Amino acid sequence: MADKYFSLVLHSHIPYVLAHGSWPHGMDWLYEAAAETYMPLLDVFERLAEEGIAARTNVSFTPVLMEQLKDPSFARGFDEYLRMKIEIAVRDREYFERTGNAALRSLTDFWEAWYRKLLVDFHGRCRGDIIDAFRSLQDRGYIEVLTSAATHGYFPLLARDESVRQQVRQGRYTYRKYFGREAQGFWIPECAYRPGYNWKSPVENKAPYPRLGVDEILDQEGIGYFFVDAHLLKGGEAKGVYLDRFPGLKLLWEKFQGSYRPLDELPRDPYSSYLAHPSHVPFFARDDVSGSQVWSRSAGYPGDGAYLEFHKKHFPGGMRYWRITSSDADLGLKEPYDPARTRERMEEHAGHFVTVIEEILKGKTAGSVVALYDTELFGHWWFEGPEWLYLVIKKLAAGPIKPMTAGGCLDRLPPDTIISLPEGSWGQGGFHWIWLNDDTAWIWKKIYRIEEEAAALTPRLARLDRRVLKQFFREKFLLESSDWPFLISTWAARDYAENRAAEHFERALTLAGWLEEGRVLTDAEGSLLHVFETEDRLFEEVVLPDGTVI
Numbered sequence: 001m002a003d004k005y006f007s008l009v010l011h012s013h014i015p016y017v018l019a020h021g022s023w024p025h026g027m028d029w030l031y032e033a034a035a036e037t038y039m040p041l042l043d044v045f046e047r048l049a050e051e052g053i054a055a056r057t058n059v060s061f062t063p064v065l066m067e068q069l070k071d072p073s074f075a076r077g078f079d080e081y082l083r084m085k086i087e088i089a090v091r092d093r094e095y096f097e098r099t100g101n102a103a104l105r106s107l108t109d110f111w112e113a114w115y116r117k118l119l120v121d122f123h124g125r126c127r128g129d130i131i132d133a134f135r136s137l138q139d140r141g142y143i144e145v146l147t148s149a150a151t152h153g154y155f156p157l158l159a160r161d162e163s164v165r166q167q168v169r170q171g172r173y174t175y176r177k178y179f180g181r182e183a184q185g186f187w188i189p190e191c192a193y194r195p196g197y198n199w200k201s202p203v204e205n206k207a208p209y210p211r212l213g214v215d216e217i218l219d220q221e222g223i224g225y226f227f228v229d230a231h232l233l234k235g236g237e238a239k240g241v242y243l244d245r246f247p248g249l250k251l252l253w254e255k256f257q258g259s260y261r262p263l264d265e266l267p268r269d270p271y272s273s274y275l276a277h278p279s280h281v282p283f284f285a286r287d288d289v290s291g292s293q294v295w296s297r298s299a300g301y302p303g304d305g306a307y308l309e310f311h312k313k314h315f316p317g318g319m320r321y322w323r324i325t326s327s328d329a330d331l332g333l334k335e336p337y338d339p340a341r342t343r344e345r346m347e348e349h350a351g352h353f354v355t356v357i358e359e360i361l362k363g364k365t366a367g368s369v370v371a372l373y374d375t376e377l378f379g380h381w382w383f384e385g386p387e388w389l390y391l392v393i394k395k396l397a398a399g400p401i402k403p404m405t406a407g408g409c410l411d412r413l414p415p416d417t418i419i420s421l422p423e424g425s426w427g428q429g430g431f432h433w434i435w436l437n438d439d440t441a442w443i444w445k446k447i448y449r450i451e452e453e454a455a456a457l458t459p460r461l462a463r464l465d466r467r468v469l470k471q472f473f474r475e476k477f478l479l480e481s482s483d484w485p486f487l488i489s490t491w492a493a494r495d496y497a498e499n500r501a502a503e504h505f506e507r508a509l510t511l512a513g514w515l516e517e518g519r520v521l522t523d524a525e526g527s528l529l530h531v532f533e534t535e536d537r538l539f540e541e542v543v544l545p546d547g548t549v550i
Contacts, residue, residue: 003366003412005404006357006396007284008389009227010375011187012038013062013152015483015500018071019535025496030068031081034130037379038069039118040386042126042133048393049142055393056403059134059375060146060187063174064481066131067538070178075128082122085115088317103336104314104321110339111319135179144405146185147175150539153480154435156194156423159201159448160455161212162545163480168221169543170477177541184224185406188214189482191229191286191372192425192432196278203441204448215421219279225406226276227372229426230285233268233419271360271367273415282415284406286372286426290356294373294382301349302382303327306341309334310381320383342384350391357401368409369401372426433489440485446505450476453512458545464515466550470542471532472515475508478536507532 014033017026045055061069068074093108126133137143149155150170158164168186175183196213200206218226270285293300301307309322312331322334323341361367378385396403404412427434436444454476457464479501487497511532514521521529541549 002364002400004361004364004401005368005409005412006401007056007058007368007370007404007406007409008393009058009060009146009187009284009370009372009406010041010378011060011148011372012065012375013148013189014065014068014376015481016064016068016151016478016536016538018068018073018537020500021496025493027077028081030074031078033376033380034069034074034078035082035085035115035118036383037376037386038130039121039126040379041375041389042130042137043121044386044390044393045137045142046125047390049137049140051394053394053397054142054403056143056405056408057389057393058144058146058185058406060148060185061131061134061175062148062150062152062187062189063171064151064477064538066174066178069130071537078122079119079128082115082119085319086112086119088319089115092314092317092319092321107321107337108319131178138179144185144407145175145179145183146187146406147171147183148187149189150174151477151481152189152483153477154189154192154432154482154485155214156192156425157202157432157436157444158451158480160451161217162455162458163451163476164214164217165221166473166543166545167477167480168217168223169547170539172221172223173541173543173549174539182222186218186223186226188226188228190425190427190435191227192427192435192482193228193232193421194423195421201448202436203444213276213279215276215279215281215283219281223281225273225282225284225410227284227286227370227406228421229372229424229430230270230288231430232421232424233270233274233285268419271364271369272417273368273410273413274417274419275415277418277420280418282410283419283421284368284370284409287360287369289360290353290369290371291373293353293356294371294377294385298327301353301388302377302385304345304349306338306345308337308342308383310383346384346388346391350388350395353392354395354399354401357396358399361401366413368404368413370406370409435482435485435489437489440488443485443488443501446501447479450479450505450508450512453508454545457512457515461544461546461548464518467533468511468514468521468529469544470550471529471536472508472511473542473544474536474539475504475511475532477539479504479508504536507536 014030017030020026022028048055089108089112096105134145138145148171149167153167155164172183193214196211198208199211200208270287273282273284276283305324305326307324308320309324312322312334313320323337325335357369360369393403424430484497484501487493543549
């Protein structure tokens with residue numbers, strides 16, 4: 001049998017929202033992702049396992065998401081959230097009965113049953129611990145769980161290699177704590193890669209200085225493999241179309257381009273794994289062909305008229321009772337959702353997707369199609385997504401191209417070609433514009449200020465107050481989250497993100513000042529530290545820049 005594989009990679013991430021709001025921005029993001037994505041995927045993987053099929057899917061969790069899903073307050077809040085949704089379905093039923101809307105009234109039965117099953121599964125199969133449920137699947141050989149950066153820091157723009165390294169080390173430590181083994185695969189946040197060169201700050205007038213490539217740091221920290229976007233395989237073409245929008249981006253690109261010397265090894269299609277130069281760490285590239293079938297709402301499967309409409313909701317309560325109907329239909333023209341009608345469409349789309357995979361590898365003696373997606377696309381954004389995955393995996397398992405973890409692909413098809421990767425990401429334009437532009441430059445100035453504070457403290461780590469030091473690095477981690485500039489640039493939650501970035505900066509700066517003074521805190525300062533610890537309590541154990549765990 002030919003060595004042909006399909007490796008699905010799902011990247012799971014929610015920024016730290018515990019004790020930082022609920023609706024519309026905050027804890028509801030976490031509850032929605034758990035209810036609509038993580039729990040349905042667990043159900044899919046367990047159903048396949050019961051049928052004797054190993055999904056062999058890769059699922060990454062950022063450490064900040066692991067911490068939130070393991071926090072006791074999440075389990076309590078999620079239980080309350082599911083019960084609230086059940087109550088909303090009951091209230092909506094009464095409303096639709098009073099108003100004579102029979103079509104929507106029947107859908108309240110669907111939603112009530114759906115949330116009741118989630119509640120039963122959460123306390124039954126999951127025993128109130130979603131992370132433990134994924135660990136069980138990995139321990140039984142059905143999936144592979146990957147780790148990522150501590151708080152999803154955007155590696156190419158962090159000013160110091162120590163910050164990148166600390167994000168990686170915390171990611172490995174947290175993974176080992178919750179999954180009981182060493183992580184092999186690593187999801188680079190936003191698939192954002194930077195090779196080594198004389199780097200210059202894009203927002204500060206400082207002299208360039210030598211930096212290690214992201215792959216070199218991953219290699220030094222024992223990471224087995226990582227992922228990049230497909231366009232990085234094409235050499236120095238990752239600049240996109242946004243360089244002229246922000247001078248700092250153009251400066252970064254010119255510094256990179258001046259030192260980049262691509263190697264000429266070919267072929268550079270994404271259906272093999274490669275070795276990154278100079279570290280020789282294996283990496284996989286995202287396949288655009290299969291990816292576009294799912295990522296695109298307008299041309300991909302999620303935009304089918306039979307599927308659940310994401311944007312139209314019934315208030316109060318926020319339940320969704322309508323189907324897409326047509327991608328260009330006004331929300332007022334959406335027709336009632338029919339769950340039974342979606343089954344045929346999912347079967348057709350799953351069959352088509354498998355055909356696409358087979359066509360990609362047609363004529364090849366061996367190869368792997370690696371499809372990278374945000375996990376939350378399946379279920380949250382595309383409600384039918386988890387069930388579609390179930391059908392895809394079943395069809396693949398019965399055919400010539402088998403589902404396979406990334407680690408399994410490396411074992412069966414080891415890489416032997418070295419590639420010099422250019423700088424870039426999977427963001428819009430292929431470079432850094434979404435995270436660095438006129439609206440977000442202020443965040444990077446604050447990050448760089450706190451990086452300098454951390455560097456100044458590093459030689460004295462052993463002599464500093466452990467409690468204050470731990471909280472300082474928690475706030476530094478949270479400030480470095482790529483979510484804040486992303487949410488600002490996309491206007492998805494602009495005010496919330498601006499407030500969060502400013503808050504974590506001020507807290508880190510306050511803590512750095514206390515550490516610098518080296519005195520006993522006043523009662524007021526002790527009370528303020530307690531507030532910081534209560535609201536930003538991720539990482540019970542923090543890995544310091546020197547590798548010490550406190």
